[in-house]
Amino acid sequence: MNIGTAAEKSGLPAKTIRYYEDIGLVRPDRAGNGYRHYSTGDVHRLRFVQRARSLGFSVGECRQLLSLYDDRARESMEVKTIAKAKLAEIDCKIAELAGLRDVLAHLVANCHGDHRPDCPIIDELSGEAATG
Amino acid sequence: MNIGTAAEKSGLPAKTIRYYEDIGLVRPDRAGNGYRHYSTGDVHRLRFVQRARSLGFSVGECRQLLSLYDDRARESMEVKTIAKAKLAEIDCKIAELAGLRDVLAHLVANCHGDHRPDCPIIDELSGEAATG
């Protein structure tokens, strides 16, 4: 498929997809006319990157994640080690998101839509959680 | 406290803290000698931003989140509406992270540290999850 379709299916703008090719994240075939040609596998990779980027992983980290994703068959001890580190990282992110969620949820629950002084819960939450 | 201490306590480099002042995210007092002076409240804001940024929220979104965090007492209907939208966004991010986590967990679980052909589970997962 062409880049437009790949963009649609991956949720990434065509511009970004070309950029990802520039930096070597996804390497599509080229048709005779010079147009990029994406396989469904390419689209999966793109979607994978889209997800990881939107969750705060750097492009470098995405590259690592992709290499895990790609090279799952060879040298898997090394792959497994990196995967485990990434798993821990993701768990940490999930915990932090949950913390952030709590802050907002308390905010929504405690400020009743009228004028109120302030919510000590929020202060407390902002002081706690996620020091490391 | 001075910027160095604020940096240490917030988990942000001093450079970044100065940048956040430039763009108006955190406005510390100034001492007579021109040094920035941070309150514990300032540090809470900084930590809040640090968390949100590391979780994939843009600076603009952080600004919104901070305004929720700040203005919890005035015009709270509007605040509440934005807070709810952000809550939904965060829930979505949590779900996506959980998806990513599954991909890696399957990878770790299924590639046993020796040479194996490939894991159809991964293919399947990459095809599913997080289309919206």
Added chain:
DNA sequence: TTCAAACCTTCCAGTAACTGGAGATTTGGC
């Protein structure tokens, strides 16, 4: 008091990861 180390200041340049736009080419419908 003087000096160095460690802090702080501003400013400017560089990097990462896009993002928008110009200008040329290709495709597909009329």
Added chain:
DNA sequence: GCCAAATCTCCAGTTACTGGAAGGTTTGAA
């Protein structure tokens, strides 16, 4: 063949930092 839409390349601009120069301030030892 014509034209709009999609694609191409290339280059410039934006966002969110990040590093470094050049200099002022504070602290503590000699």
